[in-house]
Amino acid sequence: MAKKSLITLSICCMLAPAAVAREDWIMDTSGIGKSHNGVISSDQFLELGMNTPNSLRLEGEQSLRMGHLDRAIMVLQRSVEMAPLDIDGRIMYATALEQKLVGQKERDPALFNFCVKQWLFVAKKAEFPDQMAQGRGHVYNLTGSIPKMWENDKKFLARVLLPEDGSVKVALGKNKKKSAD
Numbered sequence: 001m002a003k004k005s006l007i008t009l010s011i012c013c014m015l016a017p018a019a020v021a022r023e024d025w026i027m028d029t030s031g032i033g034k035s036h037n038g039v040i041s042s043d044q045f046l047e048l049g050m051n052t053p054n055s056l057r058l059e060g061e062q063s064l065r066m067g068h069l070d071r072a073i074m075v076l077q078r079s080v081e082m083a084p085l086d087i088d089g090r091i092m093y094a095t096a097l098e099q100k101l102v103g104q105k106e107r108d109p110a111l112f113n114f115c116v117k118q119w120l121f122v123a124k125k126a127e128f129p130d131q132m133a134q135g136r137g138h139v140y141n142l143t144g145s146i147p148k149m150w151e152n153d154k155k156f157l158a159r160v161l162l163p164e165d166g167s168v169k170v171a172l173g174k175n176k177k178k179s180a181d
Contacts, residue, residue: 051078051082052082053079053080053082053083053086053089054079056075056076056078056079056082056089057076057079057086057088057089057092059075060072060073060075060076060079060089060092060093060096061092063075064076064092064095064096064099069096069099069100069103070100072092072096073093073096073097073100076089076092076093076096077093079092079093080093085125087122087125087126087127087128087131090118090121090122091122091131091134091135093118094115094118094119094122094135094138097111097114097115097118098115098119098138098142101115101170101172102172107169107170107172108170109162109163109164109165109166109168109170110164112142112162112170112172113161113162113164115142116139116142116143116157116160116161117157119135119138119139119142120135120139120147120153120156120157121135122134122135122138123135123136123139123147124153140173141172141173142172142173143160143173144173145159145160
């Protein structure tokens with residue numbers, strides 16, 4: 001304990017002259033970012049031009065944790081566009097889309113279909129078994145079905161996707177044949 005406080009004291013003494021002279025610039029971020037309950041988020045990050053898929057994924061993950069779904073979807077979509085085979089980014093993107101779908105009162109069939117396609121991509125293209133299982137689990141939770149043993153993606157999607165004109169209500173996790181009976 002004494003050793004830790006001694007190290008902290010020595011660091012503070014080294015930084016004290018510079019910190020005392022310019023403390024006001026540290027907390028003045030009102031012109032740069034927007035404050036959300038003490039957490040500062042800035043849109044300038046997206047405009048800098050030095051974005052990598054990993055940095056966008058981290059920004060999207062933070063927005064998702066803070067509950068800003070629209071911002072998270074926007075940032076994660078950019079990440080997926082830059083690195084389409086990055087399964088971690090695709091999982092975060094599909095998670096954000098699914099949270100938006102679940103939060104809707106009148107669920108959008110186009111969003112449902114897109115979300116199913118994203119999770120199916122994760123289930124089919126993931127390198128690790130846990131990611132494949134996560135994708136298959138979400139596909140099952142959304143549609144009530146998983147691809148059969150020899151069923152290709154096109155046939156599976158034709159079976160589970162909903163018409164986007166709104167003629168069929170989106171019911172998560174229910175098989176269409178069982179819900180029609």
